[in-house]
Amino acid sequence: MAGEIHARLSGVTRVYPAVAGNPPVHALGPIDLELRRGEFFSIVGPSGCGKSTCMDVLAGLSPPSEGEVAFEGKPVKGNVPDGVGAVFQEDASFPWLTVSDNVAFGLRRQGVDGAEIAKRVAYALGFMGLRDFAQAYPAQLSGGMRQRVCIARTLVLQPRLILLDEPFGALDAQTRLLMGDELLRLWRETGATVLLITHALDEATMLSDRIGAMSARPGRFLETIETGWPRDRDSSMLEGETFGHITGRLWQMLRAESKAAMGYGSEPGQADREAG
Amino acid sequence: MTRLAWIRLAIVFAAFAVLEWLVQSGRISTHTMIPPTAMVTELWALLASGELTGDLVQTLSNVAIACLLSVTVGFATGAGVHAVPRLRRALDPFLTTYYAVPFFVFYPLLVFIFGMNNLPMIAIGFMFAVVAMIINTLNGLDKIPRVYAKVARMHQMGRLATALRVQIPAAMPNLFTGLKLSVAYSFIGVIAAEFILAPGGLGYAISFAYDNFDNETMYALMLFILVLVTAINMTLHSIEQRLLRRQGL
Numbered sequence: 001m002a003g004e005i006h007a008r009l010s011g012v013t014r015v016y017p018a019v020a021g022n023p024p025v026h027a028l029g030p031i032d033l034e035l036r037r038g039e040f041f042s043i044v045g046p047s048g049c050g051k052s053t054c055m056d057v058l059a060g061l062s063p064p065s066e067g068e069v070a071f072e073g074k075p076v077k078g079n080v081p082d083g084v085g086a087v088f089q090e091d092a093s094f095p096w097l098t099v100s101d102n103v104a105f106g107l108r109r110q111g112v113d114g115a116e117i118a119k120r121v122a123y124a125l126g127f128m129g130l131r132d133f134a135q136a137y138p139a140q141l142s143g144g145m146r147q148r149v150c151i152a153r154t155l156v157l158q159p160r161l162i163l164l165d166e167p168f169g170a171l172d173a174q175t176r177l178l179m180g181d182e183l184l185r186l187w188r189e190t191g192a193t194v195l196l197i198t199h200a201l202d203e204a205t206m207l208s209d210r211i212g213a214m215s216a217r218p219g220r221f222l223e224t225i226e227t228g229w230p231r232d233r234d235s236s237m238l239e240g241e242t243f244g245h246i247t248g249r250l251w252q253m254l255r256a257e258s259k260a261a262m263g264y265g266s267e268p269g270q271a272d273r274e275a276g
Numbered sequence: 277m278t279r280l281a282w283i284r285l286a287i288v289f290a291a292f293a294v295l296e297w298l299v300q301s302g303r304i305s306t307h308t309m310i311p312p313t314a315m316v317t318e319l320w321a322l323l324a325s326g327e328l329t330g331d332l333v334q335t336l337s338n339v340a341i342a343c344l345l346s347v348t349v350g351f352a353t354g355a356g357v358h359a360v361p362r363l364r365r366a367l368d369p370f371l372t373t374y375y376a377v378p379f380f381v382f383y384p385l386l387v388f389i390f391g392m393n394n395l396p397m398i399a400i401g402f403m404f405a406v407v408a409m410i411i412n413t414l415n416g417l418d419k420i421p422r423v424y425a426k427v428a429r430m431h432q433m434g435r436l437a438t439a440l441r442v443q444i445p446a447a448m449p450n451l452f453t454g455l456k457l458s459v460a461y462s463f464i465g466v467i468a469a470e471f472i473l474a475p476g477g478l479g480y481a482i483s484f485a486y487d488n489f490d491n492e493t494m495y496a497l498m499l500f501i502l503v504l505v506t507a508i509n510m511t512l513h514s515i516e517q518r519l520l521r522r523q524g525l
């Protein structure tokens with residue numbers, strides 16, 4: 001079981017076609033990525049480097065311009081495969097539904113019976129700390145809580161692969177660490193494979209089995225780092241020495257890339273050469 | 277009722293009281309205006325006698341038809357135009373200048389085409405209302421965050437399910453505004469047309485009363501239309517506010 005490939009990108013690139021006078025955008029790749037079943041994998045990289053694009057391609061939402069995508073051994077072609085759940089960077093909670101109806105949305109689509117829906121929704125709400133807000137509308141919640149609604153909506157469907165695109169971007173650093181602990185608990189309890197996209201290096205280091213550091217656009221993996229954490233871990237990792245090493249290593253790789261992404265002139269890929 | 281609602285009611289009553297006093301004390305001649313209390317009693321008599329029923333039914337059914345047509349055609353047109361960005365860009369200037377056209381000037385033409393029946397009035401009400409629905413449908417669809425389409429696809433939803441379960445609910449505040457305006461504009465269109473030339477209806481009844489120096493009937497009918505339209509619009513407005521507030525808009 002360990003090491004079994006759960007999802008795979010092989011030689012994937014994504015070029016957004018030209019629209020309305022804008023030239024085509026080469027957003028991603030070519031990249032290769034193998035997610036092992038049950039692992040926690042994070043992608044870090046400067047903004048605009050193609051992380052969200054990578055997630056869309058993996059989920060089957062966006063076709064790769066080149067290369068192959070596979071989930072559980074089957075090619076992903078133009079459709080979202082069963083068993084994949086995603087939480088997007090933008091707030092995607094539905095403002096016309098209560099929190100509890102938001103969370104039940106997918107289960108109702110699948111025609112799950114009422115009692116089962118109620119049970120699973122109650123569990124997911126409890127898990128995400130939203131029990132007291134079941135009848136509230138998203139507009140009454142903070143951005144971070146709305147993102148938790150979206151996580152709960154995905155979680156109830158019991159996906160085997162969970163894709164999370166900067167889900168804690170709207171939160172302050174402390175709350176983010178706590179949400180990280182929740183995420184680890186979710187990951188352990190569900191046994192799902194998790195792909196987390198984040199721009200926070202400490203978050204990636206604390207949560208992941210492996211971390212892929214991405215170059216400035218078009219995003220490619222500079223290096224993949226194994227953290228070697230035990231499965232049973234939490235934010236107390238932050239105190240250890242290894243944590244500092246890994247975070248430092250990531251920063252070293254991404255510094256030049258982030259500068260390039262901000263337009264400070266360094267060539268993308270330079271960090272790659274420095275590191276190598 | 278909220279405090280604000282009481283204040284509004286008090287303002288309306290005060291206005292009526294002032295008008296009553298102005299007319300009763302002879303500061304406004306009874307040839308020009310009748311006292312509000314007389315309007316109410318006259319209206320009550322009219323309604324009780326059943327004299328008004330025919331006109332009322334005619335106006336309301338014309339408004340209802342115009343409104344129903346403009347909401348369905350407006351929504352369908354808005355959704356269709358939204359799906360073709362090029363067509364959208366081509367039509368935008370027409371949509372934004374549409375209400376600058378005094379299309380009541382076409383009314384005689386419509387009577388000529390359709391004949392002296394309910395169709396020209398329905399047509400005017402429709403023409404007046406449909407574009408408000410188109411514009412609000414476009415606004416509503418424009419405001420749907422792109423990420424909702426991704427969520428729909430993550431739930432393996434097809435086009436129809438996405439439209440019914442995601443796009444229409446997401447656009448609902450604007451669609452409802454379109455509906456509200458369509459109701460108001462249908463009323464304006466139909467009653468104004470009845471005023472100009474019609475075989476019956478509330479607008480026709482008012483103009484008939486005016487031509488025959490029948491102030492009592494004229495003012496009673498004006499009061500009736502005012503109360504009717506205000507009641508309908510306030511109901512729609514409060515539903516709209518609830519929709520908006522729930523979504524934090």
Ligand SMILES: Nc1ncnc2c1ncn2[C@@H]1O[C@H](COP(=O)(O)OP(=O)(O)O)[C@@H](O)[C@H]1O
Nearest residue numbers: 016025027046047048049050051052053054217
């Ligand atoms: N639909 C699109 N059409 C054209 N360009 C896009 C589209 N989506 C993203 N891009 C561009 O692709 C690049 C990568 O975007 P994205 O994957 O969102 O980056 P990240 O998530 O790493 O910040 C950016 O330059 C962005 O502007």
Ligand SMILES: [Mg+2]
Nearest residue numbers: 051052053089
């Ligand atoms: Mg992104």
